[in-house]
Amino acid sequence: MNTNAIPPNQIILTGDRPTGPLHLGHFVGSLQNRVVFQNLHTQFLMLADAQAFTDNMGDRDKVRRNVLEVALDYLAVGIDPAKSTIFIQSQLPELTELTFYYLNLVTVARLERNPTVKEEIRLRDFQRDIPAGFLAYPVSQAADITAFRATLVPVGADQAPMIEQSNEIVRKFNANVGQDILVEAAPVIPAMGRLPGIDGKAKMSKSLGNALALSASADEVSKAVKMMYTDPNHLRVDDPGQVEGNVVFTYLDAFEPDIAFVDDLKAKYRRGGLGDMVIKRHLEQRLQALLAPIRERRAEFAGDPAEVMRMLAQGTDKARAVAARTLSDVKGALGLNYF
Amino acid sequence: MNTNAIPPNQIILTGDRPTGPLHLGHFVGSLQNRVVFQNLHTQFLMLADAQAFTDNMGDRDKVRRNVLEVALDYLAVGIDPAKSTIFIQSQLPELTELTFYYLNLVTVARLERNPTVKEEIRLRDFQRDIPAGFLAYPVSQAADITAFRATLVPVGADQAPMIEQSNEIVRKFNANVGQDILVEAAPVIPAMGRLPGIDGKAKMSKSLGNALALSASADEVSKAVKMMYTDPNHLRVDDPGQVEGNVVFTYLDAFEPDIAFVDDLKAKYRRGGLGDMVIKRHLEQRLQALLAPIRERRAEFAGDPAEVMRMLAQGTDKARAVAARTLSDVKGALGLNYF
CATH class of the missing domain: 3.40.50.620 (HUPs)
Incomplete structure (x- = not known):
């Protein structure tokens, strides 16, 4: 169902x-x-x-x-x-x-x-x-x-x-x-x-070392996004990039509610001219915005x-x-x- | 142990x-x-x-x-x-x-x-x-x-x-x-x-139909002893009989405390001249004496x-x-x- x-x-x-x-x-x-x-x-x-x-x-x-x-x-x-x-x-x-x-x-x-x-x-x-x-x-x-x-x-x-x-x-x-x-x-x-895990493997798992914990610090979130697997052939900003199997886009699909915006990013990335840094920065903002209140509430409960x-x-x-x-x-x- | x-x-x-x-x-x-x-x-x-x-x-x-x-x-x-x-x-x-x-x-x-x-x-x-x-x-x-x-x-x-x-x-x-x-x-x-079971099989078991229940009536005890496996080659009283594997003697070993008496019976049986009826009658007396008080106590408890x-x-x-x-x-x- x-x-x-x-x-x-x-x-x-x-x-x-x-x-x-x-x-x-x-x-x-x-x-x-x-x-x-x-x-x-x-x-x-x-x-x-x-x-x-x-x-x-x-x-x-x-x-x-x-x-x-x-x-x-x-x-x-x-x-x-x-x-x-x-x-x-x-x-x-x-x-x-x-x-x-x-x-x-x-x-x-x-x-x-x-x-x-x-x-x-x-x-x-x-x-x-x-x-x-x-x-x-x-x-x-x-x-x-x-x-x-x-x-x-x-x-x-x-x-x-x-x-x-x-x-x-x-x-x-x-x-x-x-x-x-x-x-x-x-x-x-x-x-x-x-x-998927941040390394692109099908399963996110703590034991595989490719997971981003809900309790991760802002710094850990930032590092995880920087390490994220994208398109290994997308070497220069101007190169056409691949969206399928690109973890950053998979995560944007999951965490960015503005679907039209993500579709637009995908089109640009495919054409070439959109750097990994830019899409990663956007994803990081989304994840930080998602995780900051979770982290805050967690700390509150963890205090007692x-x-x-x-x-x-x-x-x-x-x-x-x-x-x-x-x-x-x-x-x-x-x-x-x-x- | x-x-x-x-x-x-x-x-x-x-x-x-x-x-x-x-x-x-x-x-x-x-x-x-x-x-x-x-x-x-x-x-x-x-x-x-x-x-x-x-x-x-x-x-x-x-x-x-x-x-x-x-x-x-x-x-x-x-x-x-x-x-x-x-x-x-x-x-x-x-x-x-x-x-x-x-x-x-x-x-x-x-x-x-x-x-x-x-x-x-x-x-x-x-x-x-x-x-x-x-x-x-x-x-x-x-x-x-x-x-x-x-x-x-x-x-x-x-x-x-x-x-x-x-x-x-x-x-x-x-x-x-x-x-x-x-x-x-x-x-x-x-x-x-x-x-052994009354049929001489190694295991006494209700499902094998060779068991004598502790709750058996005096009549059931009597019938079970009559059916007991003895020596199939001991056809006439005068024939020498075999004690090993003879259920009646195995039961006598288990239920007759007078060992010398049982040894004597065994010797006579082996020699010939001792009928199955005689040893069975003795065993039956032993079993009836053992089971009668058990049956009585059982009936008492079963009443409440x-x-x-x-x-x-x-x-x-x-x-x-x-x-x-x-x-x-x-x-x-x-x-x-x-x-």
């Missing part, structure tokens, strides 16, 4: 693995949508620390530290805890209970066929030494989604098979108990595609981490109550309500 | 999958030990309904029904809820949380190599369609064992690899967090080997199922408090204690 075609009053589950600060790629791909969604839908935002453990057991401090950092990023971009329920995954035992029972509804072969898992296994070079928790991760995700009876899950295009896996579990569970206890979810894929943790505790309590209701329905349907 | 060589004050975790009534094989292999253990050790007895789901998702009513039936069997043989903590596995979410985190400490390849899992997969004819929950079952067992910081786990000889798997997780977890949070367990294998459920609720509360302490230590060591 496209973001523009969403009926109102959906239940949305989304979130982030707290393994590093959020960056411009997150902003374009998800955060800016969440700020809109929170006014139209019921939105749960999960800080997926437990999921991050599936491949970060050796670096737990990083995960713990980034729970607060990512929460600060959320608040900084305008996610409002009064409108969005922000919670910490590991503090909801209900999710592990659901995972436990759902594991009986999926075969190992089916999990191994999951395209997202396959790709992630390849990326992480696990080969035969896949941690069992990593293989079980689509099942854990199904637990997260269904616990909130989410109807919409914003995902990148490559994550759509995870939603299909979750819906399979929903259908299997409902058929098994003969009641419609769980709800299927639809993926929602952001209209704006994925933002205890208050942020109180907000997370409240969100977690609220989320837990919702998940507990679902779990109670699930266990009731399974006949696991003895007392 | 042999049952005779156990130092005092161990913490024992054991239990049963509530998939059918317990039988004489359970009595010999485990129940009679538990009645002794409860006076010497701290004993937790788990009704493993959640584990039973790994291969009984289609027959949940059976599992639910048998939770009460197995509890009645426990009480009938003399397990005392004041001395043993009897609890229902599914009512301890702490166990699924531990399972969830332990899954990150084991590779899929390692689980697939587990000899017990391999054998069970073969027995159940799962082939490639192993439910993920079934593959994860040694990890869930590690959660059960470690939640109670069990030092001893009574198992059949074929289940010893499960304890090794659990101890591997303990070592990996402790190394990972740099603290001795979890405790390794030793398997304890009953001195008396496994009791609400009281049995209250006892289970109490045991479950007590067990849950212990598991919650371990989980709190585990999550603390992992840095998952935010609030």
